[in-house]
Amino acid sequence: MVKDQEFLEKKASYCLGLAKKLGATESSVIVNNSVSETVNFRNKKLDESNRSDDLGISITTYIGKKKSSISSSNLLDDNLNILIEKCVEATKNTPEDEFNSLPDKDLLAKEVKDLSLYDDTHIENDQKIDYLKKLELAASNDKKIVNTESSFTQNKSNFILANTEGFCAGYKTSSFTASSVIVAKDEKSMERDYEYSSKCFFKDLDDAGELGKQAADQTIRKLSPKKIGSEKIAIIFDKRIAKGILSTFASAISSSAISRGTSFLKDKVNQKIFSDSINVLDKPDIIKGLGSRNFDKEGVKTDTLKLVEQGVLKHYLIDTYNGKKLNLKSNGRLGGTSNLYFENGNISFKDLLNSKSKSLYITETIGHGSNIVTGDYSVGATGFLVENGEFKYPINEITIAGNFKDMFQHITLANDLEFKYATNSPTMMIEGMVVAGK
Amino acid sequence: MNNFFEKSDISRSEAENIVSDTLSKCDDGELYLENTKSETLLLDDNKIKNSSYNSDLGFGFRAISDEIVAYSHSNEISKNSLRQSSENLKSTLKSVKGTYNHEIPKSNKKYYDNINPIEQKSLNEKIKILNEVNNYLRSKDNNIKQVTANFLGEQKSVEIIRSGGESLTDVRPLIRFNVSVMLEKNGRKESGVYGVGGRQSYDFYLKDENWKSVCDEALRIASVNLESKPAPAGEMKVVLGPGWPAILIHEAVGHGLEGDFNRKKTSAFHNLMGQKVASEGVTIVDDGTIDNRRGSLTIDDEGTPTEKTVLIENGILKNFMQDRLNARLMKTRSTGSGRRENYRHIVLPRMRNTMMLSGNQTQDEMIKAVDKGIFAVSFGGGQVDITSGKFVFNCTEAYEIVNGKIGSPIKGATLIGDGPSSLKEVSMVGNDMMMDPGIGTCGKAGQGVPVGVAQPSILINKMTVGGTKL
Numbered sequence: 001m002v003k004d005q006e007f008l009e010k011k012a013s014y015c016l017g018l019a020k021k022l023g024a025t026e027s028s029v030i031v032n033n034s035v036s037e038t039v040n041f042r043n044k045k046l047d048e049s050n051r052s053d054d055l056g057i058s059i060t061t062y063i064g065k066k067k068s069s070i071s072s073s074n075l076l077d078d079n080l081n082i083l084i085e086k087c088v089e090a091t092k093n094t095p096e097d098e099f100n101s102l103p104d105k106d107l108l109a110k111e112v113k114d115l116s117l118y119d120d121t122h123i124e125n126d127q128k129i130d131y132l133k134k135l136e137l138a139a140s141n142d143k144k145i146v147n148t149e150s151s152f153t154q155n156k157s158n159f160i161l162a163n164t165e166g167f168c169a170g171y172k173t174s175s176f177t178a179s180s181v182i183v184a185k186d187e188k189s190m191e192r193d194y195e196y197s198s199k200c201f202f203k204d205l206d207d208a209g210e211l212g213k214q215a216a217d218q219t220i221r222k223l224s225p226k227k228i229g230s231e232k233i234a235i236i237f238d239k240r241i242a243k244g245i246l247s248t249f250a251s252a253i254s255s256s257a258i259s260r261g262t263s264f265l266k267d268k269v270n271q272k273i274f275s276d277s278i279n280v281l282d283k284p285d286i287i288k289g290l291g292s293r294n295f296d297k298e299g300v301k302t303d304t305l306k307l308v309e310q311g312v313l314k315h316y317l318i319d320t321y322n323g324k325k326l327n328l329k330s331n332g333r334l335g336g337t338s339n340l341y342f343e344n345g346n347i348s349f350k351d352l353l354n355s356k357s358k359s360l361y362i363t364e365t366i367g368h369g370s371n372i373v374t375g376d377y378s379v380g381a382t383g384f385l386v387e388n389g390e391f392k393y394p395i396n397e398i399t400i401a402g403n404f405k406d407m408f409q410h411i412t413l414a415n416d417l418e419f420k421y422a423t424n425s426p427t428m429m430i431e432g433m434v435v436a437g438k
Numbered sequence: 439m440n441n442f443f444e445k446s447d448i449s450r451s452e453a454e455n456i457v458s459d460t461l462s463k464c465d466d467g468e469l470y471l472e473n474t475k476s477e478t479l480l481l482d483d484n485k486i487k488n489s490s491y492n493s494d495l496g497f498g499f500r501a502i503s504d505e506i507v508a509y510s511h512s513n514e515i516s517k518n519s520l521r522q523s524s525e526n527l528k529s530t531l532k533s534v535k536g537t538y539n540h541e542i543p544k545s546n547k548k549y550y551d552n553i554n555p556i557e558q559k560s561l562n563e564k565i566k567i568l569n570e571v572n573n574y575l576r577s578k579d580n581n582i583k584q585v586t587a588n589f590l591g592e593q594k595s596v597e598i599i600r601s602g603g604e605s606l607t608d609v610r611p612l613i614r615f616n617v618s619v620m621l622e623k624n625g626r627k628e629s630g631v632y633g634v635g636g637r638q639s640y641d642f643y644l645k646d647e648n649w650k651s652v653c654d655e656a657l658r659i660a661s662v663n664l665e666s667k668p669a670p671a672g673e674m675k676v677v678l679g680p681g682w683p684a685i686l687i688h689e690a691v692g693h694g695l696e697g698d699f700n701r702k703k704t705s706a707f708h709n710l711m712g713q714k715v716a717s718e719g720v721t722i723v724d725d726g727t728i729d730n731r732r733g734s735l736t737i738d739d740e741g742t743p744t745e746k747t748v749l750i751e752n753g754i755l756k757n758f759m760q761d762r763l764n765a766r767l768m769k770t771r772s773t774g775s776g777r778r779e780n781y782r783h784i785v786l787p788r789m790r791n792t793m794m795l796s797g798n799q800t801q802d803e804m805i806k807a808v809d810k811g812i813f814a815v816s817f818g819g820g821q822v823d824i825t826s827g828k829f830v831f832n833c834t835e836a837y838e839i840v841n842g843k844i845g846s847p848i849k850g851a852t853l854i855g856d857g858p859s860s861l862k863e864v865s866m867v868g869n870d871m872m873m874d875p876g877i878g879t880c881g882k883a884g885q886g887v888p889v890g891v892a893q894p895s896i897l898i899n900k901m902t903v904g905g906t907k908l
Contacts, residue, residue, distance in 0.1 A: 042505075042702070049530035051510040051523070052782060069490040073513040078445065079493065086491060093561045094489045125530070147704050183704045183825050190706065192825035225826075230672040230908055260483050261583055262620055262629070366821040367830035369852045369904070373620060373629050378669075378852040378904045380821070380830035397828050399852050399904025401671065434906045436671035436854075 001156075003033040003055070008160040008170065011075055015059050015084060016164055022088040024061035026102050028163035028298070031057045031075075038153040039125055041132040044140060047149070049125060061087050065096040099324040102298070107330055108167050109295035109302075116288045118156075118172040119201040128152040131178065131208045138212035139180055144220055146190070147183035150212070152176075154202075167299040175290070176202045180215040186223045191394075193219035193363070198421075200288045218363070221384075225394035228385065228437045234359040235400055235433050236352065236386065239416070241362050242342075242425035246280070248404065250337050250423070252372045253307065253315075255322030264375035264405060265313065272311045274408045277345060280308035282317075284338035291339040291422030295332060302332035307340075341424040345413030349427050352414040354389035360435060361386050362400065375404040381435075395437075402433040440595040440609075442471040442497075448517040454603040460501055460524040461601040465536030466762055467501040467527075469599040470739065471515065472781040476592040477556045481568035483584065489561065498781040501527040502763055503536040509784050538601050539766070545743035549727055549734045550637035552609045554593040559640050564589055567644060575619055575653050581664070582657075583627070584620035589613070591640065594780075598741040606741035611637050612732065612888060614877055615649065617656040621664050630660030631818075631834070635876040638730045659816060659835050662847045669836065669851035669905025675811030676853065676901045677804045677839065681872035682817055684893035687722055688792050688880065689820040689829035690857045691715070695749050695757075696882075697764030697775070697787040699824050706827030706858050707755065715755045716861035719797045722750040724759055726774055726790035732876040733791035733890035737774070740785055744774035749792075750861075761787040779885035789880060791890035797867025804866050804897040806842040812903055813837045813844055814853070827857040830904075852904040860898065868895030 008031040019027040033055050040048035057080070058071035068090040070083045132150050139148045153176070160170035177198040184191055195215035197206035237245065249265075257263035265273065274280075284302040286292050296302055298320055305315050318326070319334035347355070362383040369379040378401035385392045407430050414427040443450045453469065461467045473495045480488040498511040499520065508530035510523035571587045591613045598606040614635035621628055632655040634643050643649070678686060691707070699705035707715065716722070726735045726744025735744045740762050748756050760768070761776030764787055777788040805813060813836060820831030830852050838845040871894040880889040 046506055046530070048507040048509065048784070049526070050508075050784065051526050053512040053514075053519070054782065055513045067489075069488070070492065071490065072493040072495075074493060074495040075513075076445065079495075083491070083493060090489050090491065090561055093565070095486050095565065097485045097487070147702055149702075190704075190825050192704070192823060232908065261622075262627075264627075364823075366823060366828070367832055367852045367854075368819050368821070369830075369832050369850075371850065373627050374849075376849060378832070378850070378906075380828065380852055380854040380904070382823075382826075382828070396826060397854055397856060397902060399671075399830070399854050399902060401669075401851065401904050401906045403906075434671050434908060436902050436904045438673055438902075 002035045002158045002172065005158065005160065005170065008033065008158060009168065011057065012160045012162040012168065015057065015080060016162060018081065018084050019059065019061045019088060020164065022085055023063060024088050024091065025064055026062040026164045027060060028102060029057065029059045030159060030161050032157065032159035034155060034157040036153055036155045037125065038151060039128040039132060041136050041150045043148055044133065044136045046129065059084060059087055061091045062100060063091050065098055065100045066091050066094050067097065067100040068094050099321050101320065102163050102165055103300045103320045103330060105165050107300045108165065109169065109299060112169050112171060112294045113285065115285060115292045117200050117292055119174045121202045123154050123176065123202060134208040135178065135180055135212035138209040139182055139216040142216060142220055144184045144186055144223065145182060145216055146185045148180065150180040152178050161299050163299060174200055176205050178205060178208065178211060180212055182215045182219040184219040184223055188224045191219055191222040193222055198290060200290065204288065222382065222394045225396040227397045228395055228435065230436045230438065232432065232434055234356045234429055234431045236359050236361045237428045238361065238363045239425055239427055241365055242428035243421055243423045245428065246340060246342060246425050247423050248370045248372065250317065250340055253313065253317055255316050255318040255326060257372060258316050259322040259325040262373050264372060268313050269316065271313060273313050274308055274311040275411050276311045278308055278311050278411060279306065279343040281306055281343060282337045282340045286339045289339045289419065291337065293338055297335040300330045300332040302338055305331060337423065339422055341417060342413055342426060344415040344417045344426050347414060349414045349416045350389065352412065352427055352429055353386055357388055359386045360395065361391065377402050377404055377407065398435050398437040400433050400435055406432060440473045440597065442473070442515055442597060446515045448520060453520060454599060456520050456524050457599050458601045458603065460527055461538055463535050464501045464503045464531060464538060465766065466539055468740065470498045470500070470781055471597045472496060472594065474592060474594040474780065475554065475556060478588065478590055479564050479568060480588040481572055482586045484572060486565055486568065494780065496781040499523040499527060500784065501531055503531045503534040505767060506531060506534060507763065507784060511782050540602060542741050543743055547743065548736050549729050550611060553611050553639060555611050555613045555639050556591040556593060567649060571617060571649060571653055574650060575657060579621065579657060581621040581623045582619055583622045586618045588616050596739070606737055608736050613640055615643055615652060616877065617652050619656050619660050621660045623664055626664060628660050628663035630656045630658065630663065632656040632659065633875060633877040636730045636732050637734060662835055666847040666849045668907040669848040670838070670903055670907045671905045673900050673902050675808045676898045677808060677811065677813045678896050678898070679815040680868060680870045680893060680895050682874040682891065683814055684792065684794060684874065684891035685817045685820045685831045687794050687893060688789060688891050689822040689831055690855060690860050691722065691750065692789050692792045693822045694824050694827065694857050695759055697758045697760040697768065700758050701764045701768050705824050710755050710858065713755055714753050715858055716750050716753045717864045718753045719867045720750060720753050720861055720864055721795045722793065723748050723795065724789055724792045728791055731791050731873070731890045732878065732888045733789065735790060738776045739778045740776040742772045742774040742776060744790060747773040759787045759789065761785050777887050779887055783885045786882060786885065788882065788887055789889050791892065793892035794894065796869050796871040796894045798869050799866040801868055801870060801895040804868065804895060805839060805844060807866065807897060808839045809841055811839045812848065813839050822857065828854060829857055830854045848905065854902045854904060860901065863899040864896050865899050866897040870894045
C-alpha cells in the first residue's frame with residue numbers, strides 16, 4: 001500500500017532538521033511514494049503484469065542566496081545523511097543568485113481543500129483482466145484487426161511538501177487508466193490508432209466495450225490512406241491534437257521562457273494574441289480533475305487564472321524565482337498548469353466540418369516541430385480529407401506548417417469541450433496553414 | 439563494484455535463493471539491481487541556475503513464461519520487498535510453466551573504463567568552465583541574448599542475478615556537455631544548440647579548451663538560422679550531411695527492425711526479411727562495441743554481451759535487433775540489444791549505435807546532381823509510426839540547393855518519409871562517414887536510453903519537406 005502521511009512527514013522533518021544543523025539557512029523537501037499496478041493484454045491474452053513501488057525524496061538547501069539540490073530513491077537515514085551533507089557542501093560552493101529564495105510566506109497555501117482526487121477502491125489484477133477481456137473482445141470484431149494491445153493501470157500516490165517557513169502539506173491522489181492500441185491491415189496498408197481513458201475514480205472510467213470499439217473504429221477508418229498535394233488549406237485539429245497546441249501556448253507563457261527572453265510571447269501581456277472569441281482558463285479546483293491541485297511544487301496557492309480573455313493575454317504562468325526576476329508575484333505555477341482549457345466556441349462540431357468546402361481533419365501528428373523561440377510549427381500529420389462536411393478518405397505522409405503567431409489569430413473552436421485530460425480543447429480549426437505532400 | 443546487499447536485511451545467498459525459487463518453472467527472468475549516481479550543473483541567463491545530485495537505487499524482478507512477462511520493481515532492497523515481488527510474479531504466471539534457459543554468452547571485452555566521471559572533477563572546476571563558456575560566447579557576438587550550458591554526469595552500476603546464482607555486472611559512465619545560444623537581430627530571434635558526450639571522463643571532452651569548439655558550433659548554427667528564409671513545401675531531392683543527420687536511419691529503419699514489433703507483426707518490415715529494402719550500396723549496422731560511445735554497452739541489460747549486428751547489407755534486410763524474449767519466440771539468438779532506461783522498466787529490444795557505412799561518392803557530387811532541393815546539415819530529433827512506416831525528422835540547419843549549388847539557409851522544417859521505401863530512394867552514398875557528437879537519447883514506450891548514430895553524406899531522390907513556401 002502507498003505510504004501514509006505520517007511516514008512521509010517524519011522523513012521530511014528529519015531532512016529539514018538535518019539540513020539546518022549542517023548549516024543551511026533555509027530548505028525545502030518533497031517526499032513522495034507512488035504504487036502502480038499494470039496489466040497488459042495482447043490479442044485477447046495476458047501479456048504482462050507490472051507492479052511498481054517508487055519512493056522519492058528531493059531536497060533543496062539555501063545558504064543565503066546560494067542554492068543546491070539533491071534527490072534520491074533511497075530513504076534510509078544513512079543515505080540521507082550523506083546526501084544532505086553533500087547538498088549543503090555543494091550549496092556553499094555554488095555562486096549566489098539574488099533571486100533564489102523560498103516563496104513569500106503570505107502566498108503559501110493556507111488550507112488544503114478536498115478536491116476528491118483519491119479513490120480508495122483497489123482493483124485486483126483479476127478485475128483488471130476482466131476489464132481488458134471485455135475491451136479486447138469489443139476491439140477484435142473486424143477481420144481487418146491484426147493486433148490489439150491494451151493496458152489497465154491503477155496508481156495510488158501520496159506526497160508531502162515541507163519547508164523551513166513552516167509549510168507542511170500533501171495529499172493522496174489516485175488514477176485508473178485504460179488504453180488500447182490497435183493495428184489493422186488491408187491489402188494496401190497497415191495502420192495503428194488508439195483510445196484511452198483516465199480518471200481519478202474507478203467508477204468514472206469509460207466502459208471497456210465502448211473504449212475497445214472506439215479504438216478499433218478509429219484504426220479501421222485510417223486504412224488505405226492517400227497522399228495529397230501541397231497547398232494552403234484549413235486544418236481541423238481533433239481534440240486530442242488541439243490540446244497539444246494549447247500546451248505549446250502554456251510553455252510559451254511560462255515565466256522561465258519569458259524571463260529568459262526565449263518565447264515568442266514575451267511582452268505580450270494585455271495584447272491580443274488570439275482571435276476575438278478565444279478564452280483560456282487554468283482552473284485548479286475542478287472536483288476529480290486530472291490536473292487539480294491545491295498548491296504548486298513550492299507550496300504557493302494555486303487560484304483560477306483566466307489566461308486569455310477575448311483573445312487578449314492576461315497572465316504569464318509564474319513561479320517564485322522567475323517572478324522575482326520579472327518583478328511579478330508567483331501565481332502558483334511552478335510545475336506548469338493545472339486543468340488548462342479553451343472555453344467552448346459557439347458552433348457545433350458538425351457546423352465546423354461544414355464551414356469550408358474542403359479541409360483537412362488531423363488525428364495524429366508526429367515529430368517535435370514546435371519552436372517556442374520563433375513560434376514556428378512544422379510536424380508530420382495523419383488525418384482525413386473533409387469535403388462539404390464529410391470525411392472523404394484518409395491521408396498520410398504529409399506535413400502541416402505555420403507560425404503560432406498567425407495560427408493563434410485564426411482559430412475557430414467548436415462547442416464540444418470535454419475533460420478527458422488535464423489539458424483540453426474543443427475541436428479546433430485553423431486557417432492559413434500550409435500542407436506539404438506530393 | 440556496488441555491493442547491493444551491504445546495507446540490506448537480506449544476504450546475497452538469500453536473494454539468490456528467492457530468484458532461483460521464483461524462476462524455477464519459468465522460461466527466463468532475472469533480478470536486476472541498479473545504483474545510479476548522477477549530477478546536473480546548469481548555467482543559464484548568466485548564472486549557475488541549478489546544481490543537483492541524484493542517487494537512485496532499486497531493483498526490478500522479472501519472470502517470463504511463454505509470451506507472458508511479469509515484472510515488479512521497488513526502491514527497497516529488503517527481504518520483505520523481494521518476497522512481495524516474488525509473490526506478484528508467481529501469481530501472474532500461475533497458469534503457465536516453462537523451462538529456464540541458463541545459457542548466456544560470455545565475453546571479457548569492455549568498451550569503457552570503470553570510472554565515476556562525477557568525482558573526477560570538482561564542483562568548482564565545473565562551475566568555472568561553465569562561466570568561461572558564458573563569457574567566451576557573450577564576448578564573441580553582440581547579438582547573443584541568451585546562453586545556456588550544462589553538464590550531465592552519471593555512473594550507473596548494474597548487477598544481474600539469474601536463476602542458479604549466476605551474476606553479471608557492469609559499471610557504465612556517461613557524460614554530456616550541451617551549449618545552446620539565442621541570438622536576436624532586428625527583432626528576429628533564432629537559436630542554435632550543440633553538444634558532445636560519451637562514456638568517458640569530462641576531461642576527454644574539455645581538455646585544451648575543446649569546449650570552445652562546442653560553443654562555436656552552437657553559435658554558427660544560430661547565426662545561419664538568423665539569415666534563414668521560409669523553407670519550401672513539397673516533394674524534392676534531399677542531400678543529408680554526414681554524422682548527426684543519421685537520425686534518418688534511426689527513424690526510417692532502426693525502430694522498424696526491433697524484434698518486438700516484428701514478432702508481433704506490427705512493423706512495416708515484418709515480412710521483408712531477405713528482401714531489398716534499400717538501394718544497392720546501402721549497408722546499415724547496429725553496433726554496441728565501439729569504445730566509449732554513448733550507445734555502446736559491455737553487456738546489455740539482460741547480461742548478453744553486445745555485438746555489431748548487420749541489419750541491412752548492400753540493400754538486403756539481414757537481421758532484426760533482439761532481446762532474449764523476442765529471440766526465443768522468433769527462434770533466433772539475442773543480439774545483445776535488450777535495454778531498459780532503469781530498474782523501473784521492462785527490457786525491450788533497442789538500438790545502440792546505428793550506422794550507415796561509407797560508399798564512394800563525394801558530397802560535392804551529390805550537391806551538383808540536384809537541380810532543386812535542400813541540403814540538411816543538422817537535426818533536432820525525429821519520430822516514427824512503425825506500423826505505417828511513416829517517419830519524420832526535424833532539421834535545425836538546412837540550405838536550399840539551386841542548379842547544383844548551395845543557396846540560402848532555410849528555416850527549420852520537418853521532413854517526412856516512408857521507412858520501407860525511402861532508403862530505396864538513396865541514389866548516392868558518400869565516402870565521409872562520421873559519428874554523431876554523442877548526445878542522442880531514443881524514446882520508446884516511455885523509456886529513454888542513450889544511443890548513437892552515424893552515416894556518410896547521402897542523396898535521397900524524393901522526400902517531402904514540410905516548409906511553408908509553396
